[in-house]
Amino acid sequence: MQEKFIEVKQLYKTFWNKKQAVGVLKGIDLEVEKGEIFGIVGFSGAGKSTLVRCINRLEEPDSGTVRIGDSLISSLGKNELNEQRRKIGMIFQQFNLFDSMTVAQNIAYPLKLTKTPKEETEARVDEMLELVGLREKKNAYPGELSGGQKQRVGIARALANRPDVLLSDEATSALDPQTTLSVLDLLKEINKKLGLTIILITHELEVIKYACHRMAVMESGKLLEQGTVKDIFESPKCETARNFISVYDRFRSDHWQEETE
């Protein structure tokens, strides 16, 4: 067994909507090993996005702990949290690139936060552009890029500070299937090359099957099932997992629409 690199214990989070409590996370326990790609799948509104945002505290959990490596994220002060966040990369569904900066400046932004010297920053930006295959777009603005290219810049920016963890919040959900595949290939490649631990949130089961080592199924703020992707595909234990797999299978069934008359 490898070491438990990320450990989430009894995480609770409630949103208040007009004085009505909407429980989003109801006691999440999660362990992710170092160097694996861990997928969390769930239908919309299951709370998976909130869970991943609690890991770097974009969302403050009500109770429970989050630990990454040696640092207890959930009990850090503001400045220490900012320092820790520099070691946690994050990519988003809408990419969230800064339109006022070129690709190179976007990638250099996190390096400025760690006060990286100028020469090193330049070298790192080039290295990252090489990694994501966008060398020729160095001085382009995000507005000129396609969705897939934007996400590659997002990945380069997230990796610039050589983080230990990459959080992916529906990073492929806004991309077409072909681009999704190429972005997933890139994630797999950097996972192998850099030994990066990746937590990947998605509502597409095929994304998990393609890219992840282990997975968890989430519904209504609870993790119903965790295990290797293979195990869950072969013998799903919870209803939600069976549901997901049956949808997945139906899309791949040999049923053809009959021709109209």
Add this chain to the structure above:
Amino acid sequence: MSLYKYSFWEVLKHCFSAEVWERVLPAIGETMYMVAISSVFVLIFGILLGLVLVLTSKEGLMPCKPVNTVLGAVINCFRSLPQVIIIIVMLPVARALVGKSYGSNACIISLVASCVPLFARLVESSLLELDKGKIEAAKAMGSGNLRILFTIMVPETLPSLIRAFTNAVVIVISMTALAGSFGAGGIGYIAVTYGYTRYQHDLLFATILVLIVIVQAVQIVGDTISKLILKKRHLI
């Protein structure tokens, strides 16, 4: 030349005469002076207050309800007063600050008092349009609040801020003309004293032309800069 004695065309022609412009030109200078100084103050204080409003709002980076509520209420108070009343109210303040309650400098005080709250609200709405995801991305990278403010929020919304400032300057110009009737001098003074009181409609026409040209120029410059930035970023 009054419209009561001469035809419209005669008056219109005469408004381009040297005699008229002898009076109008120095007034343009005064107006420009007031507009320029006021605009600088409006820019600085408007941006500052607008930023504070956004920062301290409930969804902001540093939520602080008391500051937000009080500042919002004060801004609304100033916004609810018509410009004439602000000018009157600011007369004693101007006397205390610049020594007299008339003249260009006194006028600048009331211009600033009236237009800063307006521009602050425009800045606020520009900044609120910014996609929250970008702020979150910066937060997730470990960026501090002030850094997010000045390296993300302001540059990202710059084209919209420039448009807002253009609008504010146009309003400053129109208010300068109004302040002219309260002894501020400038174009407004010419329009009121000659055009209204003495029926010298050629002078009135000249002031109208000048105001249209100035406002047009300001609008074109603002729009062009804003568009150039958007083009550079390939957003249009």
